[in-house]
Amino acid sequence: MTASHAPHHPPVTLDRRDGPFGEVVLRRRGEGPGAVHEIIANGCFLMDTSDGRSERRLVEAALAALPAGRRDPALLIGGLGVGFSLARAAEEPRWGRITVVEREPxxxxxxxxxxxGAFSAAALADPRTEIVQADLVAYVQQGGCSFDALCLDIDNGPGWTVTEDNGGLYSPAGLAACRKLLTPGGVLAVWSAQPSEEFDEALRNAGFAEVTTEEIAVARGVPDVVHLAFGAA
Structure with missing residues (x-):
């Protein structure tokens, strides 16, 4: 998720719904090719289509962190959002199975x-892509098939969650569940609007073998951050 840098136009509401976790709204600012779409949840800005570099980098960093020579790694993306992470994953032929978990219908x-669909149509048509409508916290805790990489972007950071329930993902039990979903040597990548030494420490306490942080420059303001945590080989 990124801070909004949309053009200074009054927003136009394209759709408004009561979802399973509250109200979600899709808005547009501007017209034509320069229009920016925004997702708002319970009155809180989540993300827009003005930039997207950090959402793409989330997936790129996870792939770069995997052991060399790993064939057709399976990827789990937590949160469909405006589609930048999925689109970047589908552009990369090295990924195998691509699963996106999104809780909002x-x-x-x-x-x-x-x-x-302008940002994700090609990725949705990719035979590697599967969209799962589910709450990511529950999906991770239930376990199931393993993934080589988990790329999570459902909040503005571990300390700035969209809903209170999301905090369970960053709890000791939630992080341990993420680690158990990873194949040996797999990587957990978590997007955040700011660095957090406390979260890095929580990842280490959850049993990850190595934890690093990568800053990502954005158009304005402080850099976004990707926390990378590596499972045991």
Whole structure:
């Protein structure tokens, strides 16, 4: 998720729905090729289509961190958002299975038959892609098939969650569940609007073998951050 740098136009509401976790709204600022789409949840800005470099870098950093020679690594993306992470993953032929977990039916609809399809249509048509409508916290805790990389971007950071329930993902139990989903040598990548030494320490306490942080320059303001945590080989 990124701070909004949309043009200074009054927003136009394209859709508003009561979802399973509250109200979600899709808005547009501007017209034509320069228009910016925004997702708002319970009155809180989540993300827009003005930039996207950090969402793309989340996926790129995870792939670069995997052991060399790993074939067709399986990727889990937590949060569909405006589609930048999924689109970047589908552009990369080295990824194998690409699973996206999104809890808001409205967001999925906005991609499959709405304005956000402009950013994700090719990725959604990719045979490697699967969209799962589910709460990411519950999905991770339930376990199941393993992934080589988990790329999570459902909040503005571990300390700035969209809903209170999301805090469970960053708890000791939530992080341990993420680690158990990883194949040996796999990587957990978590997007954040700011660095957090406390979260890095929580990752170490959850049993990850190595923890690093990568800063990502944005158009304005402080850099975004990707926390990278590596499972045991």
């Amino acid at each position: 409205a967001v999925i609809d906005w991609h499959r038959g709405g304005p956000l």
